[in-house]
Amino acid sequence: MSVIRILHPLEIREYETPPLFDSFNRKKFLTLPAALGSLLETSRHPSSKIALIVQCGYFRACHRFFSSQFRADDLAFVAARLDLPKPEVLELSKQTLLRQREAIAECFGARQFQPTDRQTLTDEIAGWVRNGWRPSEVFRQSVNRCRALRIVLPNYNLLATLISEQVNRRKAELNRIINESVTAEQKLLLDKLLTKSSAAGEAADNRSLLTLLKQPSQSLKPSDIKANLNDWQHLQTLYQKFSPVIAKLNLSAENLRYYAQTVLKADLLQIARRADESRYLHLLAFIAFQTFRYQDVLVDSFLQSVQTTINSATQTWRDKYFLEREEKRRTFNMFLQSLQESVLPTLASIEETLKINDSNPAEKLLLIETAMSFKESERRQIEQQTGLLLAETGTARNSGDFYDILQKQSLKLQKRAADIVRCLQVDKTQVQPDLFNALQHFQRRDG
Numbered sequence: 001m002s003v004i005r006i007l008h009p010l011e012i013r014e015y016e017t018p019p020l021f022d023s024f025n026r027k028k029f030l031t032l033p034a035a036l037g038s039l040l041e042t043s044r045h046p047s048s049k050i051a052l053i054v055q056c057g058y059f060r061a062c063h064r065f066f067s068s069q070f071r072a073d074d075l076a077f078v079a080a081r082l083d084l085p086k087p088e089v090l091e092l093s094k095q096t097l098l099r100q101r102e103a104i105a106e107c108f109g110a111r112q113f114q115p116t117d118r119q120t121l122t123d124e125i126a127g128w129v130r131n132g133w134r135p136s137e138v139f140r141q142s143v144n145r146c147r148a149l150r151i152v153l154p155n156y157n158l159l160a161t162l163i164s165e166q167v168n169r170r171k172a173e174l175n176r177i178i179n180e181s182v183t184a185e186q187k188l189l190l191d192k193l194l195t196k197s198s199a200a201g202e203a204a205d206n207r208s209l210l211t212l213l214k215q216p217s218q219s220l221k222p223s224d225i226k227a228n229l230n231d232w233q234h235l236q237t238l239y240q241k242f243s244p245v246i247a248k249l250n251l252s253a254e255n256l257r258y259y260a261q262t263v264l265k266a267d268l269l270q271i272a273r274r275a276d277e278s279r280y281l282h283l284l285a286f287i288a289f290q291t292f293r294y295q296d297v298l299v300d301s302f303l304q305s306v307q308t309t310i311n312s313a314t315q316t317w318r319d320k321y322f323l324e325r326e327e328k329r330r331t332f333n334m335f336l337q338s339l340q341e342s343v344l345p346t347l348a349s350i351e352e353t354l355k356i357n358d359s360n361p362a363e364k365l366l367l368i369e370t371a372m373s374f375k376e377s378e379r380r381q382i383e384q385q386t387g388l389l390l391a392e393t394g395t396a397r398n399s400g401d402f403y404d405i406l407q408k409q410s411l412k413l414q415k416r417a418a419d420i421v422r423c424l425q426v427d428k429t430q431v432q433p434d435l436f437n438a439l440q441h442f443q444r445r446d447g
Contacts (some may be wrong), residue, residue: 003164006135007156015156018069019061026077029057035107039100046082047090051097053078056104063110063146064153065101068092101152110150113158117151122162129166132254138163174249175277181245182280189241190283194268209234210271210283213290214264216297220308222415225301229419232294239291246288249281256292259285298420305416313406320401338382422446 007015021029032040032053043049054074058066068090076086105111121142128138139159146153182190193210213231217224239246251259263271263286271279350368422443428436 002168003157003160004135004167006139006160006163012156016066018058018066018071018074020071021057021061021074025061026057026074029061030054030074030078030081032056033107036103039103045091046079046084047087047092048096048100049082050075050078050084050087051090051092052100052104053082055097055100056107059101059104059108059152062153065104068097105152108150110152112152113146113154117146117149118162120149121145122166125162126166126169129163129170130250130252132252132256132258134258135163135167174281177245177248178277178280181248186242186245187276187280189238190280193283194272196268208268210263210268210286216294218297220301220305220416225298225305225416226419228294228298228301229423232291232298233423235287235291235294238287242284242287246284249284251285251288256285256289260289299424302417302420302424305413309406309409309413313402313409316405316409317402320405335382335386343382 019025019029030053033056036052036056040049040052043052051070054070055065057074058064070090075090079086102112124145125138125142128141133141142159142163143153193213194208196206196208213235216228216231219225259282263282271282274282353368421439424439424443426436426439431439
């Protein structure tokens with residue numbers, strides 16, 4: 001079995017070599033815990049004492065051991081602390097190193113990587129691979145999982161082997177499904193996506209159907225929305241034909257994205273050169289991914305078109321309101337002026353008449369009638385101004401003008417959104433019943 005490339009060589013070297021301490025971290029990590037003090041005292045050889053402290057420091061920093069690798073600066077630092085001569089080479093047996101590592105792991109509550117741990121990690125790696133995680137992400141998650149289980153981190157080759165096994169197994173499973181489920185007719189249909197045809201017309205520059213279906217337009221022009229809708233309907237037709245195969249593949253959203261992005265970034269020649277199983281797998285993922293993508297773009301276009309129309313109508317209504325505001329203000333000022341010049345003096349005159357004590361009621365009524373009849377023209381003017389103010393207030397309160405403006409602008413919205421609504425498919429359980437019934441009515445009546 002071939003081991004796939006998971007990390008960059010520099011990342012592999014960083015994982016497989018001891019940490020590089022600065023002066024601060026060297027003092028922090030290269031300090032032996034009290035629980036290992038007895039092991040240090042029973043070690044007779046200077047190399048054994050130095051190795052114990054350095055291995056413990058590396059484990060505290062990286063949660064793993066590094067065979068017989070030790071940095072010279074770390075050895076010199078520990079030797080100086082123990083008042084021992086700086087060793088050129090550590091003379092240690094393999095048994096001594098293993099005994100020290102077991103003691104260090106036990107001191108920090110960790111355990112060596114066991115066969116049962118291998119099976120547990122293998123099962124989790126299989127799930128991550130099935131979910132479409134990249135090998136590098138699977139590697140890092142495996143490291144984090146070992147840390148969480150307090151397992152001494154294994155070397156890179158062991159983790160790379162486990163990941164490669166699951167990746168290759170998943171590929172073999174997908175290839176088997178492709179070979180068993182894709183018919184000869186369906187293979188021809190997929191291969192046609194890669195074929196350049198003159199039927200595409202000069203406007204398409206003789207491009208293949210796959211190329212034409214790669215990038216949906218983000219424009220809100222009716223012609224661009226119509227083009228997106230036609231492409232989505234074509235993808236929807238293909239998706240329905242291949243949906244049983246896609247369901248058997250059981251690709252996660254990340255898997256679909258990964259395979260589809262490979263097709264989106266590659267040219268026709270690169271796709272055509274792939275093995276049959278790999279080519280059909282990538283094309284099926286492309287069909288499913290682009291179907292969902294175009295549908296999202298169309299829904300976004302619909303929502304943006306509706307919001308643009310509402311915003312435009314709102315702005316028009318506001319402009320109209322501000323233009324009419326000065327006229328309303330002038331009418332209101334005239335009304336107040338009429339009240340001040342006609343109504344208030346009349347009321348004051350009537351009040352003075354009522355206060356006269358030496359006049360009989362008949363004379364008072366005559367004076368009041370005289371005062372009222374004298375302001376007859378002003379009273380009619382005030383009634384007219386009151387009617388205008390009431391009419392303007394009612395219009396503003398009911399916001400009838402806004403919906404009139406919105407209705408006038410609805411034609412532009414219909415050109416953009418009507419076709420989308422005709423083809424829109426929604427889950428009945430996820431929308432309000434009234435809205436769903438309105439949508440069904442619109443689609444049955446074809447708008």
